[in-house]
Structure formats: structure tokens, C-alpha cells
Amino acid sequence: MTHDDFSRKNLTALPNLLTYLRMISIPIILVVLAPPTTGYRMNVAFVLYVMASITDYLDGILARRYDMVTSVGKLLDPLADKLLTCGVLIMLIELDKVHGWVVFLIIGREFTITGLRSIAASQGLILDASRMGKNKMISQTVAILFLLLHFEPLNRAFFLIGTVFLWVSIALGYWSAGAYFVDFYRKARQLHASRRSAPTGP
Incomplete structure (x- = not known):
């Protein structure tokens, strides 16, 4: 990142402001879900999660449409998504909505891909987001919304x-993880080959 990345204009760009709002909503949602939890509080968390998901959708559209993509946004946007998702899923364990080992599968996958992206970036490689990864995020969001929603006759x-959507998200998540590893291996081999074939100095 350069000094310009932290300029007031970049830090206060509308997409980044939406990301800040999403990050602020995380501790609020966690407090609302803290036991003892009532049906009313579950629905409050549902509404807050819907609003946070909307900001996630809007900040990406605004950043691309109005050319307001910033390095700060590239860092904070996926971080906010992961913190929100993982935080809510952990709280759902306490509410007996999901098993702890299932949440471990989801969080473990996120840590693994984040680490892989970091290794790739250190070598100057970029692993583009895949369609499967985006579908994973959508199905994960839908799963959490249904697990939060409380209406006694339909609970x-x-x-x-x-639960079905959560397992779909896990399947897509590990499928896309495999695709990331294949992409990394392919690009790393190409980089290695180009470095070996590059002419050396006298």
C-alpha cells in the first residue's frame, strides 16, 4: 500500500463507508445473539444480518461502477465478510443451530485459502475469485438467514x-478451494519456468 491508499478520499469512499458499517454491525449482532436468546432477538439479528449483507452487495457494485476500488477496500471487504460469517456461525453453535465441527470445516477452509492467497501474493501471483467461491458465499448467507429467522410454526x-444450504456452501467452498490450489500450482509453475528461461546478466 502507498501513502495515497490512506488518503482521506480513499478512506471515506462510499464503498469503504459501507464496509465500516458492516464491521460495526458484527459486535452488535453477536451481543444480540448472546444467550439467553429469545425469538425476538433472533429476528433482530436476522434483520441486522440482512442489512449487513446488503452493504456487502452494494459496496462491490459501487466500487466497480464508479471506479472507487481502493487497496483499503480490497483488504477490509473480505475481512469484514469473514468476521461476520464466522462470528454468527460461532454464536449459532451455542444456540444448537449448527454443530461445532461443521463450523470448523467452514472456518478452516477460510484460513487455508487466506493463507494460500498470502503465499501467492508474496510471489506476485493473484488468485482471482472464482464463480464457485461466490456461489459459496451466497449459499452461506442464505443458510445463516434461515438459521437466524424465528417463527414458531415454521422453525x-x-x-x-x-442446514441444507449450509452443506451446499461447504461443498462449494471445498470445491472452489481445490480450484484455487490448482490455479496456484499452474501459475507458480509458469512463474518458475519464466524465471528459469529469463536471460541472466554477464
């Missing part, structure tokens, strides 16, 4: 639908 149905 069982909400739980089943949320």
Missing part, C-alpha cells in the same frame, strides 16, 4: 432449509 422448516 423446523427454517432449520432444515438452513
Whole structure:
């Protein structure tokens, strides 16, 4: 990052402001979900999660459409997504909505891909987001929404639908993770080959 990345204009760009709002919403949602939890508080968390998800959708559109993509946004946007998702899923363990080992599968995948991206970046390689990865995020969001929503007559149905979407997100997540590793291996081999074939100095 350069000094310009931290200029007031970049830090206060509208997409970044939406990301800040999403990050602020995280501790609020966690407090709302802290036991003892009522159906009313579950629905409050549902509404807050919907609003946070909307900011995630809008900040990407605004950044691309109005050329307001910043290095700060590239760093904070995925970080906010992961903190929000992982935080809510951890709280859902306490509410018996999801098993701890299932959440471990999700968080473990996120740590692994983040580490892979960091290794790739250190070598000057960029691993582009895949369509499967985006579909994973969508199905994960839908799963969490159903697991949060509380309406006594339909709670069982909400739980089943949320669980199905959660497993779909896990399948897509590990499928896309495999694709990231293949992409990394291919680009790393190309980089290695180009360095070996590059002429050396006298």
C-alpha cells in the first residue's frame, strides 16, 4: 500500500463507508445473539444480518461502477465478510443451530485459502475469485438467514432449509478451494519456468 491508499478520499469512499458499517454491525449482532436468546432477538439479528449483507452487495457494485476500488477496500471487504460469517456461525453453535465441527470445516477452509492467497501474493501471483467461491458465499448467507429467522410454526422448516444450504456452501467452498490450489500450482509453475528461461546478466 502507498501513502495515497490512506488518503482521506480513499478512506471515506462510499464503498469503504459501507464496509465500516458492516464491521460495526458484527459486535452488535453477536451481543444480540448472546444467550439467553429469545425469538425476538433472533429476528433482530436476522434483520441486522440482512442489512449487513446488503452493504456487502452494494459496496462491490459501487466500487466497480464508479471506479472507487481502493487497496483499503480490497483488504477490509473480505475481512469484514469473514468476521461476520464466522462470528454468527460461532454464536449459532451455542444456540444448537449448527454443530461445532461443521463450523470448523467452514472456518478452516477460510484460513487455508487466506493463507494460500498470502503465499501467492508474496510471489506476485493473484488468485482471482472464482464463480464457485461466490456461489459459496451466497449459499452461506442464505443458510445463516434461515438459521437466524424465528417463527414458531415454521422453525423446523427454517432449520432444515438452513442446514441444507449450509452443506451446499461447504461443498462449494471445498470445491472452489481445490480450484484455487490448482490455479496456484499452474501459475507458480509458469512463474518458475519464466524465471528459469529469463536471460541472466554477464
